[in-house]
Amino acid sequence: MPPDHTLQVALPVPLPRLFDYLPPIGQAASPGDVGKRVSVMFGNRALTGFVAGVGPPADPGLDLRPADALLDAAPLLHGELLESLHWLARYTHAPLGEVVATALPVLLRQGEPLPDTHAWHWRLTEAGLSGRERLRAGSRPRRLADLLAQHGTLDEDVLDLHLDTGRATARDLGKRGLAERFAAPPAAVAASPRSGPALNDEQQAAADAIFGTSGFGALLLDGVTGSGKTEVYLHAIADCLRRGRQALVLVPEIGLTPQTLSRFRERLGVPVHALHSGLNDGERARTWAACLRGEARVIVGTRSAVFTPLPEAGLIVVDEEHDGSYKQQDGIRYHARDFALVRGKALDVPVVLGSATPSLETLHNARSGRYAHLRLSRRAGEAQPPAVRVLDMRKRAQQAGLLSDTLQAIRQALDAGGQVLVFKNRRGYAPVLLCHDCGWSAQCKRCDSPMTVHAGGKRLQCHHCGARQAAPPACPDCGGLALQPQGIGTERLEELLAEQFADVAVLRVDRGTTQKRDGLAQQLAKLGDTPGILVGTQILAKGHDLPHLTRVAVVGVDEGLFSTDFRAGEKLAQQLIQVAGRAGRAGKRGDVWLQTHHPDHPLLNTLISGGYHAFAEAELEQRQMAGFPPFAHLALLRAEAQHVDAAQQFLQAAKRALRAHDASLEMHGPLPAPMPRRAGLHRVQLLLSSAERRALHRALDLALPDIHALPEARRTRWSLDVDPMDLY
Ligand code: ADP
Ligand code: ZN
Ligand code: ZN
Numbered sequence: 057m058p059p060d061h062t063l064q065v066a067l068p069v070p071l072p073r074l075f076d077y078l079p080p081i082g083q084a085a086s087p088g089d090v091g092k093r094v095s096v097m098f099g100n101r102a103l104t105g106f107v108a109g110v111g112p113p114a115d116p117g118l119d120l121r122p123a124d125a126l127l128d129a130a131p132l133l134h135g136e137l138l139e140s141l142h143w144l145a146r147y148t149h150a151p152l153g154e155v156v157a158t159a160l161p162v163l164l165r166q167g168e169p170l171p172d173t174h175a176w177h178w179r180l181t182e183a184g185l186s187g188r189e190r191l192r193a194g195s196r197p198r199r200l201a202d203l204l205a206q207h208g209t210l211d212e213d214v215l216d217l218h219l220d221t222g223r224a225t226a227r228d229l230g231k232r233g234l235a236e237r238f239a240a241p242p243a244a245v246a247a248s249p250r251s252g253p254a255l256n257d258e259q260q261a262a263a264d265a266i267f268g269t270s271g272f273g274a275l276l277l278d279g280v281t282g283s284g285k286t287e288v289y290l291h292a293i294a295d296c297l298r299r300g301r302q303a304l305v306l307v308p309e310i311g312l313t314p315q316t317l318s319r320f321r322e323r324l325g326v327p328v329h330a331l332h333s334g335l336n337d338g339e340r341a342r343t344w345a346a347c348l349r350g351e352a353r354v355i356v357g358t359r360s361a362v363f364t365p366l367p368e369a370g371l372i373v374v375d376e377e378h379d380g381s382y383k384q385q386d387g388i389r390y391h392a393r394d395f396a397l398v399r400g401k402a403l404d405v406p407v408v409l410g411s412a413t414p415s416l417e418t419l420h421n422a423r424s425g426r427y428a429h430l431r432l433s434r435r436a437g438e439a440q441p442p443a444v445r446v447l448d449m450r451k452r453a454q455q456a457g458l459l460s461d462t463l464q465a466i467r468q469a470l471d472a473g474g475q476v477l478v479f480k481n482r483r484g485y486a487p488v489l490l491c492h493d494c495g496w497s498a499q500c501k502r503c504d505s506p507m508t509v510h511a512g513g514k515r516l517q518c519h520h521c522g523a524r525q526a527a528p529p530a531c532p533d534c535g536g537l538a539l540q541p542q543g544i545g546t547e548r549l550e551e552l553l554a555e556q557f558a559d560v561a562v563l564r565v566d567r568g569t570t571q572k573r574d575g576l577a578q579q580l581a582k583l584g585d586t587p588g589i590l591v592g593t594q595i596l597a598k599g600h601d602l603p604h605l606t607r608v609a610v611v612g613v614d615e616g617l618f619s620t621d622f623r624a625g626e627k628l629a630q631q632l633i634q635v636a637g638r639a640g641r642a643g644k645r646g647d648v649w650l651q652t653h654h655p656d657h658p659l660l661n662t663l664i665s666g667g668y669h670a671f672a673e674a675e676l677e678q679r680q681m682a683g684f685p686p687f688a689h690l691a692l693l694r695a696e697a698q699h700v701d702a703a704q705q706f707l708q709a710a711k712r713a714l715r716a717h718d719a720s721l722e723m724h725g726p727l728p729a730p731m732p733r734r735a736g737l738h739r740v741q742l743l744l745s746s747a748e749r750r751a752l753h754r755a756l757d758l759a760l761p762d763i764h765a766l767p768e769a770r771r772t773r774w775s776l777d778v779d780p781m782d783l784y
Contacts, residue, residue: 061085063123064109065094066153068165072764074152075105076113078122085110091131091138095124095167104167105153106133127167132160132348136402137365143398148778149756150388158388159363161340171338173346176212177240178226180204184234196225197234204235212237249294249325252287253436259284259291262430266292266371269406269428274397276377276422277410279432281637285410287436289373290323292408297326297353301370301405305356306392308379309333310595312358324354331357331364359384362392362399369403372396377409377418378630383781391779393418412637413630413668416676420686442608442639444664447651456552457544458651462609463556465649470560470587474606478549478591479635482612483566484508485548486541489516489527493536498527502736509541512551521735544612550591557589565592594631596638608639610650617657620730621782622684629663629671685779689749691756692780693742694729697772700738706768707742713762714744718755721746730783737773743783 063085064074077096079085089107096103104127113120133141133156141159145152157165164170180188184201191198200219204210215222229235255263262277266288269275279285293303307316312332320328329343329352346352348365355364359382374382374393382392393409400407409418409427422429447461455463457480469476486509489498498507500518507516509527517524530537541548550564563579583590585604590596616628632650640646652660663671680687693710695703707726714721722745729739746752756776763769 061110062113062120063089063094063107064111065096065105066108066156067098067103067105068153068157070151070154072151072760074108076120078120080123080125089126091133093127093132093167095127097121097124104165106156108152132170140399140402144390144395148388148390149760149776155388161344162337163341170345171342173342173349173351176237177209178204178212178235178237179209181234181236184229187234196221197229200225200229201234250322252290252323255287255291256436258432259288262288262432263291265428265430266406266408267295271404272401273406274427275406275408275430276414276418276427277408277430278414279412280435281412281634282435283432284436285432292371293354294324296370297324299370302366302368303354303371304361304364304366305373305375306361306396307356307358307375309358309381311376312356317356320354320356326353328354328356331355331361333358359392362395366403369405371405372400372407374409376411378411378413378415380781389777413633416626416672416679417686419672420676442636442646442648444636444648444650446655446664447649448655449651449653456548457611462611462649462651465607466609469607470557473587475587475604476589477596477605477608477638478553478589479596479608479610480546480549480612481593482545483593484510484517484545485512486543486545488542490540490542491531491534491536492538492540494531494534496531496533504733505731508545510547513541520731546591546593553589553591561588563588563590565590565596567595602638605638606640606646608636608648610635610648614653617654617659623782625659625675629659629668632663633668688745688747689752690780691744691752692777692783693774694777695740695772695774696737698737700740702771703738703740706766706772706774707740709766709768710763711742714755714759717758721755
């Protein structure tokens, strides 16, 4: 007999449906089970899922298995967060079970209990209070009892600081009924908040606009680098704390540094919970739990922090909202900025998006009045904007890619006691290893692309699939010995600069040298305030204050000027502005030397003469004419397979399925991806485009069940990316 109440379980499997289970043996299902985690057998695998609904079974004829156990006494996911995750599953067209698995910290995803977040405190019992004097004077129990009487309560973590063996003695008192341990919420940081600089008029106007937003509102804080955006966030967060609310601050992957955290802690005077990839699983789960229980009041985290529960939300800030690290590029392909806006709306709180180089999507929303547009046009304090100088590289002698003018400019800045940043967006020693005798070049066997030379020419590495090998001693084709690294990466630049400027420190900063979170801070500390050179990729473009940096040399943006990706121009402009913004932050006026083979390129011209906003205007016009976002909405179906035919056939069939449901949907492809082979797999893609977001989603909703069921789908690995950031 079919039961009336079955558990409708969302499981982390790539099937876009729920699975019916009977409640665990001996239990009845109730609507109150929705949002609890549940362990079930799926085939012969034990999985942790969560109860998405309770109701009659979808197929009454089916023999259902009972779930093994409900794992939570009370729902773990409910209210706003649960609803927002439902929204995300619909928007990404992904299974709810996978979305929930992405949102939960690993331990909770695996079914572990919600961890303890309490700080444990000790206090005397009635018996302890009255009987304390009868303990032998000078004994440990007596000393501890006196301490407890004096302080009222003491945090277990500091007992041992007051008295060696403090914890053991406390347990002893506890056994005798004289003291008791109790859970207390973590105490506020004792230090009183340090006050910051008084806000200038523009900052004050921005802060007032945030204070004045009651309920949901999106605000773009559009301020040049160093204009004091972070100061505005700090005021808004302090206001949020005064109202007894939680604040969530999202920062890009490389923006979350110990510097950032200590600035927040000092200024707010409350504990700041950090959430980032450097935490272990236990720490992540504890922080998540602390957010859920409302104990965490300020949370600063990278992309996945957008999933923290915020039962008492008051404010969400997305710093550097244009940053590419907010988009998850595999699994559930969500955009943390966009999801933050969805949550802000559901939570009915303001969402502040900050950037010196806002994404074109966000600018478009601000221009059309959907977002409030707050401008900080001047640098805060004394700092002045940098001057930009363009150096024409055509027909000029160069040394490892540097013009003699550039070398001279570096020398002058060093002689004046400043530090110089040399920006090159290419890791490694050289991008290509070439045989000068026969023209052979080192290619990755699994990707159709050259391998990058590392370690001064000794190693080869593929930046797409990670493959590594020793560089061959001789050309594998002709046996010749004329193998030479071609082009310049940061490693080679470092080598040359160290030769040329042997009297100062030369530090390279790129993904190769900053594996550890604190690596960069430590390296920068080495440099101190003495003259020196930083060579690096865009990792240098943000995060750290470099107060002694007076000059920036940009050597190598030309590759980016001619990319086919429709977002390449935007990314390049953002990088240039961000890097240039590093020069002259504190009092000293900085400048930027930009060497290029294309001094007349419209992008460079507009950017230099009119700044980022002039560039953005021009670029938005082009996007509108070409029918690209934000004027169109895209989704990309990607397929990968050992045989290119399998991927092609799948996408052809998917295209037919889409066409059957929507005759007017614009589709391009299937075409080989811009990178047609990676890690041994052929890559093909089908681009969907619509002027109407809703039309695009409707077509996908209708066609995806058919696409999942295609026989071709089993012969390829495929994925859907809604709002793809790049078309790779
Ligand atoms: P952004 O986040 O826009 O890059 P920050 O908030 O980090 O800018 O501010 C840049 C620098 O200017 C910091 O050293 C900060 O302390 C200082 N600053 C910010 N606002 C003011 C102000 N109103 N008066 C003086 N200095 C300020
Ligand atoms: Zn050769
Ligand atoms: Zn490769």
